[in-house]
Amino acid sequence: MGGFILLFLIVIVMVFVVPAVALAKASRALRAIEELRQRLLMLEARLHRGGVPTERPEIVAQPKPEAPVIPPVSMPPPLPVTPVPPPIPETKPITPVEEVTMQTAAPPKRTIDWEQFMGAKMFAWIGGFALFLGVAFFVKYSFEHNLIPPELRVAIGFLAGIALVGGGVALKRKENVVTAQTLCATGILILYAVTFACRSFYHFPFFGLVPTFALMSLITAAAFLLAVQLDALVVTILGIGGGFLTPVLLSTGQDNPLGLFGYIALLDIGLLAVARRKEWSSLPILGAVGTVLMQIAWVGNFFLEGKYFAGNKTLIPMAVFLGFEILFLLAALTSKRAGKLDNAISGAALGVGGFAMFWAFYFFSFAAIGTRPVLILSYLFLVDAALLGLAIAKEYFARLIAAVGIAAFIFLALWTNDYLTAHNLYIALGAYFVFALLHSSLPIAMQRLGKATPPWSAHLFPAATLLLVLLPIFKLATASFLVWPLVLCVDVIALLAAAMTGMIAAVAIVLVLTLVALGAWILQIPPALTGLSTSLFLLAGFSILFVAAAAWVSRRLPQTERPGEPENIFGEFAAPANFAVQLPALAATLPFLLLVMATLRLPLANPSPVFGLALLLVALLLGLTKIFSLDLLACLALGSTILLEHAWHFAHFKKENTGIPILWYLGFTAIFTIFPFIFHRQFARKSTVWASAALAAPLHFYLVYNVVHTTHPSSGMLGLVPAAFAIPSLLGLVALLRLTPKESPARNAQLALFGGAALFFITLIFPIQFDRQWITLGWALEGAALCWLFHRVPHPGLRIAGIGLLLISFARLVCNPAVLAYHPRVATPIFNWYLYTYGIVAVCLFVAARLLAPPRNLVLNKNAPPLLNSLGTILAFVLLNIEIADYFTTPGAYELTFHFSGNFARDMSYSIAWALFALLLLIVGIRKRNKAARYASLGLLGFVLLKLFFHDLSQLQQLYRIAALIIVAIIAILASFLYQRFLGQPEKPGTQ
Numbered sequence: 001m002g003g004f005i006l007l008f009l010i011v012i013v014m015v016f017v018v019p020a021v022a023l024a025k026a027s028r029a030l031r032a033i034e035e036l037r038q039r040l041l042m043l044e045a046r047l048h049r050g051g052v053p054t055e056r057p058e059i060v061a062q063p064k065p066e067a068p069v070i071p072p073v074s075m076p077p078p079l080p081v082t083p084v085p086p087p088i089p090e091t092k093p094i095t096p097v098e099e100v101t102m103q104t105a106a107p108p109k110r111t112i113d114w115e116q117f118m119g120a121k122m123f124a125w126i127g128g129f130a131l132f133l134g135v136a137f138f139v140k141y142s143f144e145h146n147l148i149p150p151e152l153r154v155a156i157g158f159l160a161g162i163a164l165v166g167g168g169v170a171l172k173r174k175e176n177v178v179t180a181q182t183l184c185a186t187g188i189l190i191l192y193a194v195t196f197a198c199r200s201f202y203h204f205p206f207f208g209l210v211p212t213f214a215l216m217s218l219i220t221a222a223a224f225l226l227a228v229q230l231d232a233l234v235v236t237i238l239g240i241g242g243g244f245l246t247p248v249l250l251s252t253g254q255d256n257p258l259g260l261f262g263y264i265a266l267l268d269i270g271l272l273a274v275a276r277r278k279e280w281s282s283l284p285i286l287g288a289v290g291t292v293l294m295q296i297a298w299v300g301n302f303f304l305e306g307k308y309f310a311g312n313k314t315l316i317p318m319a320v321f322l323g324f325e326i327l328f329l330l331a332a333l334t335s336k337r338a339g340k341l342d343n344a345i346s347g348a349a350l351g352v353g354g355f356a357m358f359w360a361f362y363f364f365s366f367a368a369i370g371t372r373p374v375l376i377l378s379y380l381f382l383v384d385a386a387l388l389g390l391a392i393a394k395e396y397f398a399r400l401i402a403a404v405g406i407a408a409f410i411f412l413a414l415w416t417n418d419y420l421t422a423h424n425l426y427i428a429l430g431a432y433f434v435f436a437l438l439h440s441s442l443p444i445a446m447q448r449l450g451k452a453t454p455p456w457s458a459h460l461f462p463a464a465t466l467l468l469v470l471l472p473i474f475k476l477a478t479a480s481f482l483v484w485p486l487v488l489c490v491d492v493i494a495l496l497a498a499a500m501t502g503m504i505a506a507v508a509i510v511l512v513l514t515l516v517a518l519g520a521w522i523l524q525i526p527p528a529l530t531g532l533s534t535s536l537f538l539l540a541g542f543s544i545l546f547v548a549a550a551a552w553v554s555r556r557l558p559q560t561e562r563p564g565e566p567e568n569i570f571g572e573f574a575a576p577a578n579f580a581v582q583l584p585a586l587a588a589t590l591p592f593l594l595l596v597m598a599t600l601r602l603p604l605a606n607p608s609p610v611f612g613l614a615l616l617l618v619a620l621l622l623g624l625t626k627i628f629s630l631d632l633l634a635c636l637a638l639g640s641t642i643l644l645e646h647a648w649h650f651a652h653f654k655k656e657n658t659g660i661p662i663l664w665y666l667g668f669t670a671i672f673t674i675f676p677f678i679f680h681r682q683f684a685r686k687s688t689v690w691a692s693a694a695l696a697a698p699l700h701f702y703l704v705y706n707v708v709h710t711t712h713p714s715s716g717m718l719g720l721v722p723a724a725f726a727i728p729s730l731l732g733l734v735a736l737l738r739l740t741p742k743e744s745p746a747r748n749a750q751l752a753l754f755g756g757a758a759l760f761f762i763t764l765i766f767p768i769q770f771d772r773q774w775i776t777l778g779w780a781l782e783g784a785a786l787c788w789l790f791h792r793v794p795h796p797g798l799r800i801a802g803i804g805l806l807l808i809s810f811a812r813l814v815c816n817p818a819v820l821a822y823h824p825r826v827a828t829p830i831f832n833w834y835l836y837t838y839g840i841v842a843v844c845l846f847v848a849a850r851l852l853a854p855p856r857n858l859v860l861n862k863n864a865p866p867l868l869n870s871l872g873t874i875l876a877f878v879l880l881n882i883e884i885a886d887y888f889t890t891p892g893a894y895e896l897t898f899h900f901s902g903n904f905a906r907d908m909s910y911s912i913a914w915a916l917f918a919l920l921l922l923i924v925g926i927r928k929r930n931k932a933a934r935y936a937s938l939g940l941l942g943f944v945l946l947k948l949f950f951h952d953l954s955q956l957q958q959l960y961r962i963a964a965l966i967i968v969a970i971i972a973i974l975a976s977f978l979y980q981r982f983l984g985q986p987e988k989p990g991t992q
Helices: 002-049 114-145 150-170 177-200 209-230 233-249 257-278 282-303 311-333 340-364 373-393 400-419 425-448 461-475 483-501 505-523 532-556 576-601 608-628 631-652 659-678 688-711 720-739 747-769 773-792 796-814 817-821 833-851 864-888 904-928 931-955 958-984
Strands: none
Touching: 150 177, 150 209, 177 209, 177 233, 177 257, 209 233, 209 257, 233 257, 233 282, 257 282, 257 311, 257 340, 282 311, 282 340, 311 340, 311 373, 340 373, 340 400, 373 400, 373 425, 400 425, 400 461, 425 461, 425 483, 461 483, 461 505, 483 505, 483 532, 505 532, 505 576, 532 576, 532 608, 576 608, 576 631, 608 631, 608 659, 631 659, 631 688, 659 688, 659 720, 688 720, 688 747, 720 747, 747 773, 747 796, 773 796, 773 833, 796 833, 796 864, 833 864, 864 904, 864 931, 904 931, 904 958, 931 958
């Protein structure tokens, strides 16, 4: 066992101590090389600036020879001479001077002298450590075999330690620095071990708590003073290693947490002091690692054995773990100089604090601790607060705020799920509030202190608190009403944080989670409806709170960069202008979903409670529509109300109770219809709010009609219901014609909405009061009327709706064989219900085509009149054949039948009628210059001729054959004559 421990210690030294010392030495060598390089550059720069001046060659001017004396000679006066200008000196180009760059020699590549490192340093360190291990094992051996009396052992130990330290100090020379450092480090380790043995093993009376503490403090101080004086990182590292290994090597298996961790705390204080003095960044990390390892070792050996999870003994490990977290936190907070050392101390504090949080989860696994919420949640709060303090002080840890908060709230969620009961609910709610306040106020504090901005996830802790509130609601059979004051406080905290930090997205999340909590509360309402009024009161209160708070928060937020930009309910949520309308819209709209849920789940025979709250929410939305001029909110209010009304009607409406529901339906209809007229001046140039007013009656019509039809199913006057609904729409149409100015861009849309609603109710009169073909007639008449209204109010929706109704009417008559069996055949031929049904629909198609003549002819980029004319022509042709078939059907038959052979009179009637129809179609095509009509007539006439020659003539007698040929010939010749006249005319522009 001793050999295994020795091997383990050697591995520890090789893995941790040797690399750390090597790195420190390499770092010091790098700094020295950098200093030398800077000095060399400075010298080169100084030499370059003040270089030796070059001597200019001295120019010696030679003396001019004296002119010889010439005797004067008499000469005539000279002629005047024009002076010649001196020659222009020739300029030579200046040769540029080449710039000479000073090249400095690259610093030599850094190499490690492994021979010097291993021979002079590494062997000295290993020897010193081996000496310490030998002394430690000798002491332990003497303990086990009682070779030397305890007093003598201790005395020898102290003398050996002091002698080694003294020898190291005496050898403090440049050439013996490694040996001196090794001796001092070994001596310090021996003094640590002997002092620890006196207190923990021999229990000498002198070595009580105070004397031992003082002596170990003195040894620690001496060790670090020696390290500072000798400038020896190795002394400190060996001192740290020996200090942490001393309790392990001399352990007797007895538990003494206060003595052990008091000793570790002194060791940490000393190494932190030396680290700050000498700027050794590795020391705090080594101290934190050693501290955490000692904590893990103590918990593994003594926590369960000593039953520290029971009673007040739990306070000991909690105090120890919190104490070390606070110790390293204070070291980080008092470190003012930024650099590697500050980062190392802060990292060490973070690591120790993280393990303190880990121990909270470890404590949570013991039911004896988990059932004491005050104790464990207080410990969690202190650990959490210390970590947050570190994050505030050190800006580079700002992103860890969210991680710390997530860990704390995960712990709260786990504890709530496992240990929450009705007895400790109030403590849990208080803890939720405290943690929500702590984490929500942190971004505000950082903003006020000018610290780094925390990540957006740090603003989500009010929402996390609301998620915690959901757990008691679902977990407990009857949750306390005190849950809602907590929810209110959390909502207020979120709103204040959003107003101060600008993170408004968190408010929307809090709103949704608040409503989810209310929904969970409503789900627990019993069938007896106990607590329904309280739930509805809470729902109304929170809705009003968020609507009012949204307006207040939006005023405190900075304005948009474009102040003239309008609010957009579907725009970017982060924009304050959009937030001012988006949050109120959510706050007033989302509660409708809860009301629908409550309506579908609870037996509400009387809808007044939920409809009353819906009326309050509608008032809020319409008020926001008035304040912010947002038309869409009125539409949202109408849609939400319709959803709630239909949910209640289909789930709970009964024939015995009809008075209250119909009053609510009519009341909501009146509110939405009248609202834009009250503020007509504000909404005169808008259309969406008028859409909600115009659609209120059509959307409520089915509910009212169903109530009336249920109570009076056979009255025979149900057509009065749509007639009564048409009156408000017509009155609104008249009012808009008088109130809305003609230059308003929304006038046509407003008139089209109310006009279309009125025509909708007028059209419903036919299918409700009548049946069968009257439905088709009503739709055809409404389609033509809508096209006429488009002629007066050019809104595209009117034209599309009108053409759609006409197409449906055509399909019902042509593609529906059952239409021929609506009524039994009457004795009167020709003038029967076929004539007015098909004839009126065909006339409506032709009238609509006429009303949509150019420039109103394009519908969805398609030319509508040709389509309508074609459908009308087809319908007229179908009517022609129906009347012939009806005339020749056997008297007394219930339905008419179509036969095209067997009766020469009927066959000739078909042929002659088709030929006349083709002739009429040709005349129309020629008159209107319509190619399609002309081609259709030619095709039909050709088909008649084929039928005549190959079918009819073979079955006719001679006289009838001659008459048929003459009649068809006259029609064909007349068609030919018309075509000749048409083709002889010049073609006009626009011919189709």
